[in-house]
Amino acid sequence: QxxxxxxxxxxxxxxxxxxxxxxxxxxxxxxxxxxxxxxxKRLPVFIQENQIAALFTHIPFPDDYKGQLHRLLLELLYATGIRRSEAAQLKMADIDLERSVLRITGKGNKERLVPVAGYLSDLIVTFLRIRRDAFPGSAEPWLFLNRKGEQISPENIYYIVRKHLSAITTAEQRSPHV
Incomplete structure (x- = not known):
C-alpha cells in the first residue's frame, strides 16, 4: 500500500x-x-500552452451570459492564477480597469492587487455588458452570478473548469489549479 x-x-x-x-x-x-x-511531494500538474490555446480557439463559447461567464472564468483563472474561491468572491467594486488591476481577497482576508492584461480587460468589459442585460436591475455586488442571479460558488466554478478541460486534456489535469 x-x-x-x-x-x-x-x-x-x-x-x-x-x-x-x-x-x-x-x-x-x-x-x-x-x-x-x-x-x-508531488509536482504540480500543468496544462500545456497549446492545450489552453486549443481550448479557446476550438471550443465555442456562446455570446450569451453562460457562454461568456465560462470563457471569462477560464481566462481569468489561467491568466491570473487566482483561486476559484477568490474568483467567486470577486465583486464589481474590485475591478479597476483604468489601472488594469483586480483587488483579490485571498486566504485570511488578505487583499492583493492582480494585474490584468489588455485582452482580459476587454473580456471583462464585454462580460459586464452581457451580465447587465442578463440580470437587469440586479443589486448583487458579485461579478460572477449563477443562473439564479446569485453569487456563484467555488464548486460551480470547479464544475465549469472540469467540464471544459475534459475536452482537451487528461483526467488528472482537470482542476482549476493546473
Missing part, C-alpha cells in the same frame, strides 16, 4: 483513540508514538 493510504488509515485510528481517551474509555492512547511514513 502507498504511504498516503497508510497515513489516511493512521489518521483515522489516531482520531478514534484520542476520542476514546477523552471520553475516559481508555487510559493510554496506543497510537501516541506511532510515526506515519513520509510521503513524497
Amino acid at each position: 502507498s504511504a498516503r493510504s497508510i497515513n489516511r488509515r493512521l489518521s483515522c485510528l489516531k482520531s478514534y483513540f484520542r476520542f476514546l481517551k477523552k471520553r475516559g474509555r481508555i487510559e493510554k492512547d496506543p497510537m501516541q508514538k506511532v510515526v506515519a511514513p513520509k510521503t513524497g
Whole structure:
C-alpha cells in the first residue's frame, strides 16, 4: 500500500483513540508514538500552452451570459492564477480597469492587487455588458452570478473548469489549479 493510504488509515485510528481517551474509555492512547511514513511531494500538474490555446480557439463559447461567464472564468483563472474561491468572491467594486488591476481577497482576508492584461480587460468589459442585460436591475455586488442571479460558488466554478478541460486534456489535469 502507498504511504498516503497508510497515513489516511493512521489518521483515522489516531482520531478514534484520542476520542476514546477523552471520553475516559481508555487510559493510554496506543497510537501516541506511532510515526506515519513520509510521503513524497508531488509536482504540480500543468496544462500545456497549446492545450489552453486549443481550448479557446476550438471550443465555442456562446455570446450569451453562460457562454461568456465560462470563457471569462477560464481566462481569468489561467491568466491570473487566482483561486476559484477568490474568483467567486470577486465583486464589481474590485475591478479597476483604468489601472488594469483586480483587488483579490485571498486566504485570511488578505487583499492583493492582480494585474490584468489588455485582452482580459476587454473580456471583462464585454462580460459586464452581457451580465447587465442578463440580470437587469440586479443589486448583487458579485461579478460572477449563477443562473439564479446569485453569487456563484467555488464548486460551480470547479464544475465549469472540469467540464471544459475534459475536452482537451487528461483526467488528472482537470482542476482549476493546473
